[in-house]
Amino acid sequence: EVQLVESGGGLVQPGSSLKVSCVASGFTFSSYVMHWFRQAPENGIEWLAYINTDSSSTHYAETVKGRFTISRDNAKNTVDMQLSSLRSEDTAMYFCAREIPYVYYGLAFDYWGQGVMVTVSS
Amino acid sequence: DIQMTQSPHSLSASLGETVSIECLASEGISNYLAWYQQKPGKSPQLLIYYASSLQDGVPSRFSGSGSGTQYSLKISNMQPEDEGVYYCQQGYKYPPTFGGGTKLELK
Numbered sequence: 360e361v362q363l364v365e366s367g368g369g370l371v372q373p374g375s376s377l378k379v380s381c382v383a384s385g386f387t388f389s390s391y392v393m394h395w396f397r398q399a400p401e402n403g404i405e406w407l408a409y410i411n412t413d414s415s416s417t418h419y420a421e422t423v424k425g426r427f428t429i430s431r432d433n434a435k436n437t438v439d440m441q442l443s444s445l446r447s448e449d450t451a452m453y454f455c456a457r458e459i460p461y462v463y464y465g466l467a468f469d470y471w472g473q474g475v476m477v478t479v480s481s
Numbered sequence: 482d483i484q485m486t487q488s489p490h491s492l493s494a495s496l497g498e499t500v501s502i503e504c505l506a507s508e509g510i511s512n513y514l515a516w517y518q519q520k521p522g523k524s525p526q527l528l529i530y531y532a533s534s535l536q537d538g539v540p541s542r543f544s545g546s547g548s549g550t551q552y553s554l555k556i557s558n559m560q561p562e563d564e565g566v567y568y569c570q571q572g573y574k575y576p577p578t579f580g581g582g583t584k585l586e587l588k
Contacts, residue, residue: 404525404568404579420576454524464531465513466572471524 361385361470363455368475376443379475381455382436389413389433392458394468395440397451397477405451408440409458423449445479452476483507483571487580493588494559502583504569506550513573514552516545519582520565529554530572561587 367379381393395407408419408429417429426445431438438455453475456468484507494500504514512532517525527536529545532552542557556563564587569580 403581404570406577406579409575418575456524459527459530461530464534464572465511465515466575466577467515467527467530467570468525469527469530469536471526474524 361457363457363470363472365453365455365472365475368453368477370478370480371445372481373446373479375445376441377445377477378439378441379453379477380437380439381472383438383457384436386457388436391460393431393438394456394458395429395438396454396456398454398474399451410438442477447479450477450479482576483510483574483578485569485571485578485580487569487583489583490581491584491586493586495588496559496561498559499555499557500559500585502554502567504547504552504554504580506552506571509549510571510573512548513571514545514547515570515572516554517568517570518565519568525568556585559587
């Protein structure tokens with residue numbers, strides 16, 4: 360069974376840093392592109408970042424570029440995101456997700472973690 | 482970024498009814514359109530990808546159609562477990578963007 364489990368959320372002050380992690384199981388992690396998303400309370404879904412299978416390519420949303428860093432460890436089946444210079448507007452549920460393996464069918468995401476809450480407040 | 486506009490914002494349906502949700506892209510997305518269902522406190526679940534391809538394990542009462550900039554999700558024979566918020570998402574170019582969601586309730 361495919362599973363993605365996030366951890367590392369919490370309450371932090373503006374300007375601080377936090378790392379959220381996602382551990383994968385039930386599939387060959389090293390063969391899949393991985394992504395991070397967030398969803399603010401009662402809001403829609405925002406894509407944040409992607410990392411390819413061997414970490415040679417990453418891409419970020421403009422809203423987080425230069426502040427967030429995605430990374431992965433294929434030996435540990437983990438994908439992390441380091442969140443820095445946090446602002447109140449970064450308060451959201453953060454999800455990792457797996458990209459579908461069908462390259463000709465566009466970007467879509469077939470498995471998501473349960474999410475981890477990050478609250479930025481003084 | 483490509484803007485995705487969903488309609489309606491919310492709707493209610495009776496048991497067994499057929500409902501449709503529309504999604505309009507701000508530019509052509511060549512059928513690179515996915516649909517998700519999200520229930521309260523849960524993560525999104527992929528229903529449809531490439532506009533009309535049904536994800537494994539998703540009931541056949543869900544179907545997708547469309548082309549160019551206009552796409553739709555049809556739910557036939559509404560069931561209680563179909564309640565939730567539905568999102569469309571374009572997978573044509575980065576960044577992938579989502580519609581604002583359609584809340585579906587059982588009448």
